Amino acid sequence: MYGFINTCLKSLVTEKFGEETWEKLSSLAEVQDTFMTYEVYDDTVTLRLVKEACSMLDVSPEVVLKLFGEHFFSFCKQAGYDTMLRTLGGNLTEFIENLDALHSYLALSYQEMNAPSFRVEKIEGDGMLLHYYSDRKGLYHIVPGIIEAVAKDFFDSEVTMTILNQSEEDERTGKKEHVVFLVKQQKRSAALVVEKGQRRAKDPQQQADAFKGMQGRCPGLSGPPPSGQGPLPRGARSHWGLVRSVVLWGKENLRYTFTPSYPDKLWMEEKAFCNSFPFHIVFDQDLKVKQTGVNIQKFVPGLQTKDIRIDEYFTIVHPQVRPSREEVTTLKAEL
Ligand code: HEM
Numbered sequence: 001m002y003g004f005i006n007t008c009l010k011s012l013v014t015e016k017f018g019e020e021t022w023e024k025l026s027s028l029a030e031v032q033d034t035f036m037t038y039e040v041y042d043d044t045v046t047l048r049l050v051k052e053a054c055s056m057l058d059v060s061p062e063v064v065l066k067l068f069g070e071h072f073f074s075f076c077k078q079a080g081y082d083t084m085l086r087t088l089g090g091n092l093t094e095f096i097e098n099l100d101a102l103h104s105y106l107a108l109s110y111q112e113m114n115a116p117s118f119r120v121e122k123i124e125g126d127g128m129l130l131h132y133y134s135d136r137k138g139l140y141h142i143v144p145g146i147i148e149a150v151a152k153d154f155f156d157s158e159v160t161m162t163i164l165n166q167s168e169e170d171e172r173t174g175k176k177e178h179v180v181f182l183v184k185q186q187k188r189s190a191a192l193v194v195e196k197g198q199r200r201a202k203d204p205q206q207q208a209d210a211f212k213g214m215q216g217r218c219p220g221l222s223g224p225p226p227s228g229q230g231p232l233p234r235g236a237r238s239h240w241g242l243v244r245s246v247v248l249w250g251k252e253n254l255r256y257t258f259t260p261s262y263p264d265k266l267w268m269e270e271k272a273f274c275n276s277f278p279f280h281i282v283f284d285q286d287l288k289v290k291q292t293g294v295n296i297q298k299f300v301p302g303l304q305t306k307d308i309r310i311d312e313y314f315t316i317v318h319p320q321v322r323p324s325r326e327e328v329t330t331l332k333a334e335l
Helices: 003-017 019-028 043-057 061-086 092-097 099-106 142-155 190-202 204-217 239-257 270-276 294-299 325-330
Strands: 117-122 128-134 157-168 177-187 281-283 289-292
Touching: 003 019, 003 043, 003 061, 019 043, 043 061, 061 142, 092 099, 092 117, 092 142, 099 117, 128 142, 142 157, 142 177, 270 289, 289 294
Parallel strands: none
Antiparallel strands: 117 128, 128 177, 157 177, 281 289
8 A cells, every 4th residue: 555545544643642652553563654655565564553553542443444534534635635625526426426536546646556446326215325345355444434524524514324235355346345335414413504693693793894895805796785784675685695695505505406407309410419529439238339429430440330349349447347238227327
């Protein structure tokens, strides 16, 4: 595993328990004291550190790994990956769906990386299933630690993650570990929101000052102050109020309830479509190629053969599955 991970473990121990504890831990685990971020260390170094930390603190690997996951998230942000992490998605589902793309991108810097893989399965009703695949065994408790921290910090929500299934040697992907988590997400307690609201209302002077400051910075927003600071004419809405309500509407609602709309048919001719999306491929349940963009045909001329099968030329990188009729049917939203 890259030194980045071991350095993160070291920073967790030194920050939470002090330098001395780290020195004791690293000597008990018989590993070095410092690690180079971009150097690869044997996985046993990390595993030994986790094992010794469990004995020293007299807690289970679940507790240590979860704590590590939580710390890993802030460690990544401090290491300069904050913006990158924020662009992964507008909600937790999108965030998880893009984790493989994130690790693939990171593999440009960490070239020998053997990254885990993640897949979201949407389910009826409440929650979603998170599939975690890894070539390493016994690290899966890191995942709830990271995801819970992400949900709290980026999406202002609490999640609970329950392990539904854990299997070794996943037949489909060849990865050694496959763990399925049931993820349930809840917006942070209504009480907190009310409390925030009360705090705002209690300090009208502060609110008025903030509004004046904002008006100074944005002269275009010259409407009357927000509610509580003078009556608005009937039916009138300040520019500021409008902007604020649009932003808040987006913030509170888009994240949870956005539903796209689709046309009844495609309003585009076949040729125009294939020119506009030059690298697309459409295939049916039997994996037979039905249509392709013009450029991909140049690079893979075999695609012009009638009813050629997609798996004659391509493998699926994400999600990590082997193309088959069953997989295509189950995973059609994710392919
Ligand atoms: C920009 C932020 C991130 C960076 C820089 C990063 C980097 C890394 C690196 C270098 C490794 C070691 C892989 C190896 O040496 O083979 C790793 C492993 C791992 N990463 Fe990320 N990662 C990031 C974000 C995330 C997030 C958000 C998750 C969410 C679950 C995640 C989950 C994991 C897990 C569970 C492992 C342990 C290895 C395994 O399970 O096989 N990472 N990551």
